[in-house]
Amino acid sequence: MRNNWPDDDVILFDGVCxxxxxxVHFVSTRDIDKRFHFTTIQSPYGARLARTLGIDPGDPDTxxxxxxxxxxLQSDAALTVLSTLPRWRWVRALFWVPKPLRDAVYRLIARNRYRIFGKYDACMVPDADLRARVIE
Structure with missing residues (x-):
């Protein structure tokens, strides 16, 4: 990690994507140990984390x-999260795919995510269970 961060098992994501x-919903429903916490890049905490990691909060690319x-970051982030979830540990095998190839696919999806999947006008509103795991 470029800088020390006081919290562990925190997923930073684009809340309007x-x-x-x-x-986040996929992960939270499968994370039976409730290990992960979530923060949107639009929140003060998330923006601070993003800047610490070299991610532009105004134009997140990962x-x-x-x-x-x-x-x-990028494909490593997705695979790291998935590989901790029950029934998804098999994705560890995907770490054998060369990182430049994995990240190229990741960047392609990330660049086109709004066009393909859409964009909310505001950050999603989590249900009560997920809300307890959100850091703002």
């Missing part, structure tokens, strides 16, 4: 996860 919000004291 439909795809990103669905990703999600991120702090896990095991390290920051993971």
């Amino acid at each position: 439909v795809f990103c919000s669905r990703w 999600n991120a996860v702090i896990h095991g004291g390290k920051a993971h």
Whole structure:
């Protein structure tokens, strides 16, 4: 991680991105240990984390996860999160795919996420269970 971050198992995501919000819902429903917490890049906490990681909060090009004291970006972030979820540990095998190839696919989706999946006018409103895991 470029800088120390006091919290662990935090997923940073674009709260107005439909795809990103669905990703958070996907993770939260499968994270039976409730290990992960979530923060939108639009929140004060999330914007601070983004800047610490070198991500422009005004034009995010990646999600991120702090896990095991390290920051993971792009495809590493997605695979790191998935590989901790029950029944999804098999995705660890995808770490064998060369990172430049994985990240190229990730960037292609990230660049086109609003056009393909849509964009909310405001950050998603989480249900009560997820709300307890959101850091603002």
